[in-house]
Amino acid sequence: MAKSHEIKVARRDVQGKGASRRLRHAGLVPGIVYGGDREPAMVEFNHNEIWLAQQNEWFYSSIIDLNLDGSIYKVLLRDMQRHPYKQLVMHLDFQRVNENEVLNATVPLHFINEETSPAGKTADVLVTHELKEVHIACLPKDLPQSIEVDLASLTAGDIIYLSQLKLPAGVEIPALKLGKDHDDAVVIAKAPSAAEEAAE
Template sequence: MSNQKITAASRKDEGKGASRRLRHAGEIPAIVYGGDAAPQSIQLNHEKVWVASQHEWFYSSIMDLEVDGKVQPVLLRDMQRHPYRQLIMHLDFQRVNLKEAIRVHVPLRLVNAEGSPAGKTAGVVLTQELNDVEVICLPGDLPEAIEVDLSKMEIGGTVHLSEVALPKGVELAVKLDDEHNPAVAVARHARVEAEPEAGEEAAGGVPAAKQEGAEEK
Protein backbone atom coordinates (compact mmCIF):
# COMPACT_ATOMS: atom_id res chain seq x y z
CA MET A 1 0.00 0.00 0.00
CA SER A 2 1.43 3.37 -1.05
CA ASN A 3 1.75 6.16 1.49
CA GLN A 4 -0.63 9.10 1.52
CA LYS A 5 1.00 12.23 0.11
CA ILE A 6 0.83 15.79 1.41
CA THR A 7 2.49 18.83 -0.12
CA ALA A 8 4.27 21.69 1.63
CA ALA A 9 6.55 24.60 0.87
CA SER A 10 9.61 25.76 2.77
CA ARG A 11 9.45 29.06 4.64
CA LYS A 12 12.08 31.45 5.97
CA ASP A 13 10.00 33.86 8.03
CA GLU A 14 9.52 32.63 11.60
CA GLY A 15 8.07 33.98 14.81
CA LYS A 16 4.54 34.69 16.03
CA GLY A 17 3.94 37.52 13.57
CA ALA A 18 4.95 35.43 10.56
CA SER A 19 2.82 32.50 11.76
CA ARG A 20 -0.17 34.81 12.23
CA ARG A 21 0.19 36.12 8.67
CA LEU A 22 0.37 32.58 7.33
CA ARG A 23 -2.84 31.58 9.11
CA HIS A 24 -4.65 34.64 7.78
CA ALA A 25 -3.55 33.56 4.30
CA GLY A 26 -5.00 30.06 4.78
CA GLU A 27 -1.68 28.36 5.48
CA ILE A 28 -0.46 26.31 8.46
CA PRO A 29 3.01 26.89 9.90
CA ALA A 30 4.80 23.61 10.58
CA ILE A 31 8.18 22.03 11.17
CA VAL A 32 9.78 18.79 10.01
CA TYR A 33 12.67 17.37 12.02
CA GLY A 34 14.64 14.18 12.71
CA GLY A 35 17.04 12.03 10.73
CA ASP A 36 20.34 13.40 9.48
CA ALA A 37 18.93 16.69 8.20
CA ALA A 38 18.40 19.89 10.18
CA PRO A 39 14.90 20.92 11.27
CA GLN A 40 13.04 22.72 8.50
CA SER A 41 10.23 25.26 8.77
CA ILE A 42 7.45 24.63 6.27
CA GLN A 43 3.90 25.73 5.45
CA LEU A 44 0.88 23.74 4.25
CA ASN A 45 -2.51 24.62 2.79
CA HIS A 46 -5.04 24.61 5.64
CA GLU A 47 -8.03 23.43 3.59
CA LYS A 48 -6.21 20.38 2.22
CA VAL A 49 -4.72 19.45 5.58
CA TRP A 50 -8.08 19.90 7.31
CA VAL A 51 -9.65 17.38 4.91
CA ALA A 52 -6.78 14.94 5.51
CA SER A 53 -7.10 15.38 9.29
CA GLN A 54 -10.61 13.89 9.19
CA HIS A 55 -9.08 10.50 8.35
CA GLU A 56 -7.47 8.01 10.75
CA TRP A 57 -4.38 7.56 8.58
CA PHE A 58 -3.32 11.17 9.12
CA TYR A 59 -2.46 10.48 12.77
CA SER A 60 -0.82 7.06 12.68
CA SER A 61 0.44 6.33 9.17
CA ILE A 62 3.66 7.06 7.33
CA MET A 63 3.05 9.93 4.91
CA ASP A 64 5.07 11.15 1.94
CA LEU A 65 5.73 14.82 2.64
CA GLU A 66 6.75 16.73 -0.46
CA VAL A 67 8.60 19.97 0.28
CA ASP A 68 9.62 22.04 -2.73
CA GLY A 69 9.54 18.93 -4.92
CA LYS A 70 11.56 16.71 -2.56
CA VAL A 71 9.67 13.78 -0.98
CA GLN A 72 10.47 12.37 2.45
CA PRO A 73 8.60 9.82 4.64
CA VAL A 74 7.28 11.40 7.85
CA LEU A 75 4.99 10.82 10.83
CA LEU A 76 2.74 13.42 12.41
CA ARG A 77 4.04 13.95 15.94
CA ASP A 78 2.03 16.93 17.17
CA MET A 79 -0.96 19.02 16.13
CA GLN A 80 -2.01 22.26 17.81
CA ARG A 81 -5.67 23.24 17.32
CA HIS A 82 -7.49 26.47 18.03
CA PRO A 83 -9.43 26.15 21.33
CA TYR A 84 -12.86 26.66 19.73
CA ARG A 85 -12.50 27.37 15.98
CA GLN A 86 -12.04 24.74 13.28
CA LEU A 87 -8.46 25.83 12.81
CA ILE A 88 -5.17 23.94 12.89
CA MET A 89 -2.54 26.21 14.41
CA HIS A 90 0.71 24.25 13.99
CA LEU A 91 2.02 20.82 12.96
CA ASP A 92 5.15 18.84 13.84
CA PHE A 93 6.37 16.11 11.49
CA GLN A 94 9.20 13.66 12.18
CA ARG A 95 11.32 12.20 9.40
CA VAL A 96 11.30 8.41 9.30
CA ASN A 97 14.06 5.96 8.41
CA LEU A 98 12.24 3.09 6.71
CA LYS A 99 14.87 0.61 7.98
CA GLU A 100 14.56 1.54 11.67
CA ALA A 101 11.80 0.55 14.10
CA ILE A 102 9.55 3.32 15.39
CA ARG A 103 7.25 3.80 18.40
CA VAL A 104 3.80 5.03 17.43
CA HIS A 105 0.37 5.30 19.03
CA VAL A 106 -2.10 3.40 16.81
CA PRO A 107 -5.91 3.64 17.10
CA LEU A 108 -7.89 0.59 18.28
CA ARG A 109 -10.95 -0.10 16.12
CA LEU A 110 -13.80 -2.28 17.48
CA VAL A 111 -15.28 -4.63 14.87
CA ASN A 112 -17.99 -7.33 14.71
CA ALA A 113 -19.76 -6.05 17.81
CA GLU A 114 -23.24 -6.33 16.27
CA GLY A 115 -22.95 -10.08 15.78
CA SER A 116 -21.75 -10.87 19.30
CA PRO A 117 -24.00 -12.31 22.05
CA ALA A 118 -23.73 -8.98 23.88
CA GLY A 119 -24.45 -6.96 20.76
CA LYS A 120 -27.60 -8.96 20.03
CA THR A 121 -29.02 -8.44 23.51
CA ALA A 122 -31.32 -5.50 24.22
CA GLY A 123 -30.28 -3.26 27.07
CA VAL A 124 -26.58 -4.09 26.78
CA VAL A 125 -24.11 -1.31 25.94
CA LEU A 126 -20.66 -1.98 24.46
CA THR A 127 -18.16 0.68 25.51
CA GLN A 128 -14.61 1.25 24.31
CA GLU A 129 -12.29 1.74 27.29
CA LEU A 130 -9.00 2.17 25.38
CA ASN A 131 -8.79 4.23 22.20
CA ASP A 132 -5.18 3.65 21.13
CA VAL A 133 -2.06 1.75 22.04
CA GLU A 134 1.67 2.41 21.59
CA VAL A 135 3.43 -0.13 19.37
CA ILE A 136 6.91 -0.80 18.00
CA CYS A 137 7.42 -1.84 14.39
CA LEU A 138 9.19 -1.06 11.14
CA PRO A 139 7.54 1.77 9.20
CA GLY A 140 6.49 -0.66 6.48
CA ASP A 141 4.55 -2.75 9.02
CA LEU A 142 2.74 0.17 10.65
CA PRO A 143 -1.04 -0.41 10.54
CA GLU A 144 -3.54 2.43 10.10
CA ALA A 145 -5.48 0.91 13.02
CA ILE A 146 -5.58 -2.33 15.02
CA GLU A 147 -8.89 -4.15 14.84
CA VAL A 148 -10.37 -5.61 18.02
CA ASP A 149 -12.71 -8.53 17.22
CA LEU A 150 -15.79 -8.50 19.46
CA SER A 151 -17.68 -11.32 17.70
CA LYS A 152 -17.53 -13.50 20.86
CA MET A 153 -18.25 -10.72 23.35
CA GLU A 154 -20.55 -12.02 26.12
CA ILE A 155 -22.91 -10.02 28.32
CA GLY A 156 -20.85 -8.63 31.20
CA GLY A 157 -17.66 -9.59 29.39
CA THR A 158 -14.41 -7.66 29.04
CA VAL A 159 -11.77 -7.77 26.31
CA HIS A 160 -8.31 -6.97 27.65
CA LEU A 161 -5.35 -5.73 25.65
CA SER A 162 -3.61 -9.10 25.96
CA GLU A 163 -6.46 -10.65 23.94
CA VAL A 164 -6.06 -8.32 20.95
CA ALA A 165 -4.43 -9.92 17.92
CA LEU A 166 -1.59 -7.72 16.64
CA PRO A 167 -0.67 -7.50 12.95
CA LYS A 168 2.48 -9.26 11.75
CA GLY A 169 5.64 -7.40 12.67
CA VAL A 170 3.92 -5.27 15.33
CA GLU A 171 4.51 -5.56 19.08
CA LEU A 172 3.32 -3.60 22.09
CA ALA A 173 5.68 -0.97 23.44
CA VAL A 174 4.73 -1.85 27.03
CA LYS A 175 4.92 -5.31 28.58
CA LEU A 176 1.62 -6.71 29.85
CA ASP A 177 1.21 -8.65 33.09
CA ASP A 178 -1.41 -9.34 35.77
CA GLU A 179 -1.06 -5.81 37.13
CA HIS A 180 -1.03 -4.04 33.77
CA ASN A 181 -3.48 -5.43 31.25
CA PRO A 182 -6.00 -2.65 30.52
CA ALA A 183 -9.54 -3.30 29.34
CA VAL A 184 -10.19 -2.41 25.71
CA ALA A 185 -13.96 -3.02 25.58
CA VAL A 186 -16.65 -3.86 28.13
CA ALA A 187 -20.26 -5.07 27.72
CA ARG A 188 -22.54 -3.75 30.45
CA HIS A 189 -26.26 -3.61 31.08
CA ALA A 190 -27.55 -0.09 30.51
CA ARG A 191 -28.44 1.75 33.70
CA VAL A 192 -32.13 2.05 34.47
CA GLU A 193 -33.19 5.02 36.56
CA ALA A 194 -35.14 3.90 39.64
CA GLU A 195 -38.68 5.31 39.78
CA PRO A 196 -39.45 7.45 42.88
CA GLU A 197 -41.43 5.68 45.56
CA ALA A 198 -45.01 6.67 46.37
CA GLY A 199 -45.19 9.82 48.48
CA GLU A 200 -41.88 11.18 47.26
CA GLU A 201 -41.63 14.55 45.60
CA ALA A 202 -39.80 14.87 42.30
CA ALA A 203 -37.31 17.36 43.71
CA GLY A 204 -34.68 15.49 45.68
CA GLY A 205 -36.83 12.39 46.26
CA VAL A 206 -37.68 13.51 49.84
CA PRO A 207 -41.04 12.21 51.18
CA ALA A 208 -43.69 14.92 51.41
CA ALA A 209 -44.30 14.21 55.13
CA LYS A 210 -40.66 14.97 55.92
CA GLN A 211 -40.79 18.17 53.89
CA GLU A 212 -43.83 19.37 55.83
CA GLY A 213 -42.14 18.52 59.12
CA ALA A 214 -39.13 20.53 58.10
CA GLU A 215 -41.29 23.57 57.37
CA GLU A 216 -42.85 23.45 60.86
CA LYS A 217 -39.45 23.79 62.55
Protein backbone atom coordinates (compact mmCIF):
# COMPACT_ATOMS: atom_id res chain seq x y z
CA MET A 1 0.00 0.00 0.00
CA ALA A 2 1.11 3.55 -0.60
CA LYS A 3 2.63 5.78 2.06
CA SER A 4 0.18 6.85 4.78
CA HIS A 5 -0.90 10.47 5.08
CA GLU A 6 -2.14 12.01 8.30
CA ILE A 7 -4.40 15.03 8.77
CA LYS A 8 -5.39 16.48 12.13
CA VAL A 9 -9.08 17.03 12.79
CA ALA A 10 -11.19 18.35 15.67
CA ARG A 11 -14.78 17.74 16.68
CA ARG A 12 -17.35 20.32 15.65
CA ASP A 13 -20.15 21.00 18.11
CA VAL A 14 -22.17 23.53 16.12
CA GLN A 15 -23.97 23.11 12.81
CA GLY A 16 -25.78 25.27 10.29
CA LYS A 17 -24.80 27.83 7.65
CA GLY A 18 -24.02 30.56 10.20
CA ALA A 19 -21.74 28.28 12.21
CA SER A 20 -19.98 27.08 9.05
CA ARG A 21 -19.45 30.69 7.95
CA ARG A 22 -17.88 31.55 11.30
CA LEU A 23 -15.60 28.51 11.03
CA ARG A 24 -14.38 29.60 7.61
CA HIS A 25 -13.71 33.14 8.87
CA ALA A 26 -11.59 31.52 11.60
CA GLY A 27 -9.51 29.62 9.02
CA LEU A 28 -11.29 26.30 9.53
CA VAL A 29 -13.15 23.97 7.15
CA PRO A 30 -16.33 22.16 8.27
CA GLY A 31 -16.65 18.51 7.39
CA ILE A 32 -18.34 15.21 8.13
CA VAL A 33 -17.03 11.68 8.64
CA TYR A 34 -19.55 8.90 8.06
CA GLY A 35 -19.82 5.19 7.40
CA GLY A 36 -18.90 2.04 9.25
CA ASP A 37 -20.77 1.10 12.41
CA ARG A 38 -20.53 4.57 13.97
CA GLU A 39 -22.75 7.63 13.82
CA PRO A 40 -21.68 10.44 11.44
CA ALA A 41 -19.22 12.80 13.15
CA MET A 42 -19.21 16.56 12.57
CA VAL A 43 -15.59 17.74 12.36
CA GLU A 44 -13.45 20.72 11.43
CA PHE A 45 -10.08 20.99 9.69
CA ASN A 46 -7.35 23.59 9.50
CA HIS A 47 -7.87 25.27 6.12
CA ASN A 48 -4.19 25.82 5.34
CA GLU A 49 -3.39 22.16 5.98
CA ILE A 50 -6.30 21.03 3.80
CA TRP A 51 -5.43 23.51 1.05
CA LEU A 52 -1.88 22.14 0.85
CA ALA A 53 -3.07 18.53 1.02
CA GLN A 54 -5.68 18.90 -1.75
CA GLN A 55 -2.98 19.95 -4.19
CA ASN A 56 -1.57 16.40 -4.04
CA GLU A 57 -2.88 13.44 -5.98
CA TRP A 58 -2.90 11.20 -2.89
CA PHE A 59 -5.57 13.37 -1.25
CA TYR A 60 -8.15 12.08 -3.73
CA SER A 61 -7.16 8.44 -4.11
CA SER A 62 -5.43 7.30 -0.92
CA ILE A 63 -6.66 6.20 2.46
CA ILE A 64 -6.02 9.08 4.86
CA ASP A 65 -5.35 8.82 8.59
CA LEU A 66 -7.52 11.36 10.43
CA ASN A 67 -5.94 12.18 13.78
CA LEU A 68 -8.66 13.08 16.30
CA ASP A 69 -7.12 13.76 19.71
CA GLY A 70 -4.50 11.08 19.14
CA SER A 71 -6.92 8.46 17.80
CA ILE A 72 -6.42 7.49 14.15
CA TYR A 73 -9.39 6.87 11.84
CA LYS A 74 -8.82 5.59 8.32
CA VAL A 75 -10.98 7.39 5.77
CA LEU A 76 -11.38 8.05 2.06
CA LEU A 77 -12.36 11.42 0.57
CA ARG A 78 -15.84 11.23 -0.95
CA ASP A 79 -16.65 14.87 -1.67
CA MET A 80 -15.00 18.28 -1.51
CA GLN A 81 -16.72 21.59 -2.12
CA ARG A 82 -14.62 24.55 -3.27
CA HIS A 83 -15.54 28.21 -3.50
CA PRO A 84 -16.47 29.07 -7.12
CA TYR A 85 -13.69 31.66 -7.50
CA LYS A 86 -11.79 32.08 -4.21
CA GLN A 87 -9.00 29.75 -3.14
CA LEU A 88 -11.15 28.24 -0.43
CA VAL A 89 -12.23 24.72 0.48
CA MET A 90 -15.81 25.00 1.72
CA HIS A 91 -16.67 21.51 2.99
CA LEU A 92 -15.28 17.97 3.13
CA ASP A 93 -16.95 14.55 3.25
CA PHE A 94 -14.90 11.53 4.36
CA GLN A 95 -16.03 7.92 4.54
CA ARG A 96 -14.67 5.58 7.21
CA VAL A 97 -12.83 2.55 5.86
CA ASN A 98 -13.22 -0.98 7.21
CA GLU A 99 -9.94 -2.87 6.75
CA ASN A 100 -11.87 -6.10 6.04
CA GLU A 101 -14.42 -4.77 3.55
CA VAL A 102 -13.92 -4.22 -0.18
CA LEU A 103 -14.07 -0.52 -1.04
CA ASN A 104 -14.78 1.23 -4.31
CA ALA A 105 -12.50 4.08 -5.30
CA THR A 106 -11.37 6.10 -8.30
CA VAL A 107 -7.62 6.26 -8.89
CA PRO A 108 -5.63 8.21 -11.51
CA LEU A 109 -3.88 6.60 -14.45
CA HIS A 110 -0.20 7.38 -14.99
CA PHE A 111 0.99 7.02 -18.58
CA ILE A 112 4.66 6.11 -18.94
CA ASN A 113 7.09 5.62 -21.85
CA GLU A 114 4.85 7.34 -24.39
CA GLU A 115 7.67 9.51 -25.80
CA THR A 116 9.92 6.49 -26.43
CA SER A 117 7.20 4.27 -27.96
CA PRO A 118 6.99 3.69 -31.74
CA ALA A 119 3.79 5.76 -31.81
CA GLY A 120 5.30 8.53 -29.71
CA LYS A 121 8.32 8.80 -32.00
CA THR A 122 6.20 9.11 -35.15
CA ALA A 123 5.32 12.70 -35.97
CA ASP A 124 1.97 12.07 -37.66
CA VAL A 125 0.59 9.71 -34.99
CA LEU A 126 -1.82 11.23 -32.47
CA VAL A 127 -1.88 9.51 -29.08
CA THR A 128 -4.99 10.31 -27.04
CA HIS A 129 -5.65 9.43 -23.40
CA GLU A 130 -9.34 8.58 -23.41
CA LEU A 131 -9.44 8.05 -19.64
CA LYS A 132 -7.51 9.88 -16.93
CA GLU A 133 -8.74 7.74 -14.03
CA VAL A 134 -10.34 4.36 -13.40
CA HIS A 135 -12.91 3.03 -10.94
CA ILE A 136 -11.58 0.03 -8.98
CA ALA A 137 -12.56 -2.28 -6.13
CA CYS A 138 -10.19 -3.77 -3.55
CA LEU A 139 -9.47 -4.18 0.14
CA PRO A 140 -8.05 -1.04 1.80
CA LYS A 141 -4.61 -2.65 2.17
CA ASP A 142 -4.44 -3.13 -1.61
CA LEU A 143 -5.56 0.36 -2.65
CA PRO A 144 -2.99 1.80 -5.11
CA GLN A 145 -2.34 5.53 -5.25
CA SER A 146 -2.37 5.27 -9.06
CA ILE A 147 -2.18 2.70 -11.86
CA GLU A 148 0.58 2.82 -14.46
CA VAL A 149 -0.16 2.38 -18.15
CA ASP A 150 3.04 1.39 -19.96
CA LEU A 151 2.99 2.65 -23.54
CA ALA A 152 6.49 1.46 -24.45
CA SER A 153 5.25 -0.83 -27.24
CA LEU A 154 2.43 1.41 -28.51
CA THR A 155 2.32 1.64 -32.30
CA ALA A 156 0.07 3.48 -34.77
CA GLY A 157 -3.39 1.95 -34.85
CA ASP A 158 -3.14 0.45 -31.36
CA ILE A 159 -5.94 0.75 -28.83
CA ILE A 160 -5.42 -0.12 -25.16
CA TYR A 161 -8.57 -1.18 -23.32
CA LEU A 162 -9.42 -1.37 -19.61
CA SER A 163 -9.07 -5.16 -19.72
CA GLN A 164 -5.44 -4.76 -20.82
CA LEU A 165 -4.37 -2.71 -17.81
CA LYS A 166 -1.92 -4.43 -15.47
CA LEU A 167 -3.62 -4.16 -12.09
CA PRO A 168 -1.86 -4.60 -8.74
CA ALA A 169 -2.63 -7.78 -6.79
CA GLY A 170 -6.06 -7.74 -5.18
CA VAL A 171 -7.39 -4.95 -7.43
CA GLU A 172 -10.17 -5.34 -9.98
CA ILE A 173 -12.25 -3.14 -12.27
CA PRO A 174 -15.97 -3.75 -11.53
CA ALA A 175 -17.08 -2.41 -14.93
CA LEU A 176 -15.41 -5.34 -16.69
CA LYS A 177 -17.88 -7.72 -15.03
CA LEU A 178 -20.72 -5.99 -16.88
CA GLY A 179 -19.63 -7.22 -20.33
CA LYS A 180 -17.55 -6.21 -23.33
CA ASP A 181 -19.53 -3.01 -23.85
CA HIS A 182 -17.94 -1.68 -20.67
CA ASP A 183 -14.37 -2.46 -21.74
CA ASP A 184 -13.62 1.17 -22.59
CA ALA A 185 -10.63 2.40 -24.55
CA VAL A 186 -7.93 3.94 -22.38
CA VAL A 187 -5.41 4.99 -25.05
CA ILE A 188 -5.77 5.34 -28.83
CA ALA A 189 -2.87 5.83 -31.24
CA LYS A 190 -4.04 7.07 -34.63
CA ALA A 191 -2.56 8.90 -37.60
CA PRO A 192 -4.44 12.22 -38.02
CA SER A 193 -3.92 12.15 -41.79
CA ALA A 194 -5.63 8.76 -42.09
CA ALA A 195 -8.49 9.89 -39.89
CA GLU A 196 -8.94 13.03 -41.98
CA GLU A 197 -8.94 11.05 -45.24
CA ALA A 198 -11.62 8.71 -43.86
CA ALA A 199 -13.73 11.67 -42.81
CA GLU A 200 -13.47 13.24 -46.25
